[in-house]
Amino acid sequence: MKNISLKTSLVLVTIVLTMSSCIHDEFEEPPVTTIPEGTILTIQDLNSIYFSDSVAQGTYKFTEDYSVYATVTMDDKSGNIYKSAYVQDGTMAINLHLLSSGGLYEGDSIRIYLKGLTLVTYSEMLQLDSVHVDDNVVKVSTLKYIEPEVVTIDQIKTGGYKGKLIKLENVQFVDGDLGSTYADEENLITEDRTIEDETGATMIVRTSGYASFAGTALPEGRGSLVAIAGIYNTTNQLYLRNTGEVIFDQRRFGDVDTLVYYGFDDIENGTPVSTADWANIAEVGALFWTGNNNGENGSVKITGDGNENTNWLILHELSIANGVMQFSTRAGLLTGASLGVYISTDYTGDGNPQNASWTELTANIATSPSGSYGDWTASGEVDLSSYSGDVYIAFKYNSDAGQSGVFYLDDFLIFS
Known part of the structure; x- marks a missing residue:
């Protein structure tokens, strides 16, 4: 038994020595493939x-x-x-x-x-x-991100941005798509949604039913998005990378916070305007703004008498921020009389408005021939964003001796 054990040991030693002689100190590496440049x-x-x-x-x-x-x-x-x-x-x-x-x-x-x-x-x-x-x-x-190019929907439609990373600003999903998701996640169906800008130009946002955000609800606001400008035959379309690049955090077109609105439909016909909201002040002369109401539609008006007159119709004190004003006017039988709209930050609300500082605002004011009446004229959006805090808004009628005319005021609105 001892002889057998000795032989066995010798065999094992021989095997170990043989294996040791086969072990390399360095591992062999796979061949490196070089891709040519040309x-x-x-x-x-x-x-x-x-x-x-x-x-x-x-x-x-x-x-x-x-x-x-x-x-x-x-x-x-x-x-x-x-x-x-x-x-x-x-x-x-x-x-x-x-x-x-x-x-x-x-x-x-x-x-x-x-x-x-x-x-x-x-x-x-x-x-x-x-x-x-x-x-x-x-x-x-890696991590060499490209900034998207800011473009418009109409620019994309020229065909010059195929495949490019772009950014659209001041856009929103159309009303008919609100309440929908980007695509049909449940049935894995690709679907189109439509965005629009303030000019009415539209474009498709196409999303695969397999997209990780297919079941995400469309945002209801307005803002910017980043996407790839794609095309399918003759249809321009956008491909989103992720919904984090759809930032619709502004109000939709036309959505506003109304600060004040006066349609004057409950004004009493033929009587001077006398309410807590409006001060009706004759600085020079004896003219006052009066109600004009046919039972269905109301407005206020001032009618000249051919004498020298300065009359103020002043809205109560109003606190504004980023305000916009709109109103409509109509004129008739004008022979030199004028109407302007003004703003003051130091009027106290009492006494003669002449004692305060007033700045005339730029707005479209109606005009007319001397022998007839003109049409209602929209003022346009009057920007009040440079004013913040308490202000007074006033309409000022002026005429010299021998001048006259009629002015109507309606649909007065300030919003932000």
């Missing part, structure tokens, strides 16, 4: 190549060593696009159709090796087809 092109060069007369059948395949440097502006991790990315350089933008999802992320600065890739258009969007991230892409750096 001639450098821009995305604008790609566009020129594709739309040149030499390109047949709507495709162009690169057979030599070329590269283009660009930055990723939209990846597919949100699910709003699939096996796809948008990149742009200092000239233009292009879509990358990837062989598999992932691998490219917003802010990646990359070099795209073009040999073997094909230039195509997919529904009028220029595209590099069948991009293999490992074989065709070299990451130069």
